[in-house]
Amino acid sequence: MTTERVPMAITMGDPSGVGPEIVLRSFAAGDLDDDVVVYGDAAILRHGATLLGLDVELHVVNDGHDVHDGDRDDRSPGRRPRALQVVDLGLLAAGDHAPGALDRRAGAAARQYVVRATEDALAGRVAGVVTMPMNKEATQLTDPAFVGHTELIAQLCGVPRVTMMLTAALADGSSLAVTHVSTHCSLREAIERVRPARVLDVIEMTDATLRRFLPRPRIAVCGLNPHAGEHGLFGVEDAEQIAPAIAQAQAAAIDASGPHPADTVFHQAVHRHRYDAIVCMYHDQGHGPMKLLAFDTGVNVTLGLPIIRTSVDHGTAFDIAWQGIAFTDSLRHALNYAWKLAGRVEAGAR
Secondary structure, eight states: OOGGGOOEEEEOOOTTSHHHHHHHHHHHTTOOOTTEEEEEOHHHHHHHHHHHTOOOOEEEESSGGGTTOSSOTTOOTTOOOSSEEEEEOOOOOGGGOOTTSOOHHHHHHHHHHHHHHHHHHHTTSSSOEEEOOOOHHHHHTTOTTOOOHHHHHHHHHTOSOOEEEEEEEOTTSOEEEEEESOOSSOHHHHHHHOOHHHHHHHHHHHHHHHTTTOSSOOEEEEOSSGGGGTTTTTOSHIIIIIHHHHHHHHHTTOOEEEEEOHHHHHHHHHHSOOOSEEEESSHHHHHHHHHHHHTTTOEEEEESOSSOEEEESSOOOTTTTTTTOSOOHHHHHHHHHHHHHTTOHHHHOO
C-alpha cells in the first residue's frame, strides 16, 4: 500500500452523543470520501442511520491494512464512495445504543476507539487520527483517571511534552492559532504550571507546527495576570516565569513577543493581523475567545505527538444528539486540517 493511499482515521466518539451522528450525516451528504476510515461500532452506526432515516452502507474492515480493499475500480475522483469504511471493534450492539444518555458502556467504548486508532496511526496504517467528542463523565465511570483525549493519546504515544492548539478560520479568510501552557486542570494548578521551561516548550511547539505553512510565524505570548502584571503591580509571574521563556525563544530565532495583556492581544491578532498565534497560560484564556470567534469552525490539534491528531472543538451535546440537527462543518474542518498537516492539502480540500 503506497503512502498516498493511507487513509485518515476518524474515531466516532461517544455513541450516545453527536459524534457518530455527524459522521453518518457527513457521509450521506457526500462530504467524506474513500480516504477515511471510521473506528467504532458498526452496530451503532447501522442503528443510528436508521434513527436518522439515512441510507448508509457500511464496509467493515478488520484493520488499517485492508481499508482500501474491495470495489474501487469504478470510483471516479470526487464521487461519493458506496460504503463508509469502518474498523468495527464490536464492543456494542444495536440494543446498547442510548442516544442522549450518559452511559457507562458507551464511555468505555469511546475510549477504546481512540486507543485502537492511535495504535494504528503509530503503526503507519492510518495517516492520522481525527477524533469526535467523548464524554469525560461517561468514560470516567470505567476509567476514573481519564482526563481527556489529549492526555490519553499522549500516554499511548509515550510522550510527556504535548500541548493543545486551537485553530480557526476567521471571517476575513485569515486564520489564528492558540496554544496552551495548561488545559484540563484547576486554575490553581494552572498557575503553578506557568514555569519558564513549560512556557518555552509551548512556544517552540507552536513555532515548529506553524512553520509547516509559514516561514516565520509571529507568536504573541499572553501574560498570566491582569495587564500582564503591570510591572509587578498585579503579580510577578509575568516577569519571573514568562518573560525569561520569551527571551530564550527569541535567542533561538523564534518571532515571539510578550508577555502581552490577554484582554487586548486577541483584538490585535484578529483585527490588526499582528500575530499568527497566541500562547495562552490556561484553558479559558484561550478557549473563551476562540469559541466566540469560531465556535463552528474551530479545530483542536495536539502538538508534540509522533502522529497527527486533530479534533472537532465541541462536546457530545447529549441534549441534541441523534435528532439530526447538530452542525456537521466541524468534522470537515478537522479533517481538512489533518490532511494539511499530512502534506495532502488537496485531499482535504473538498
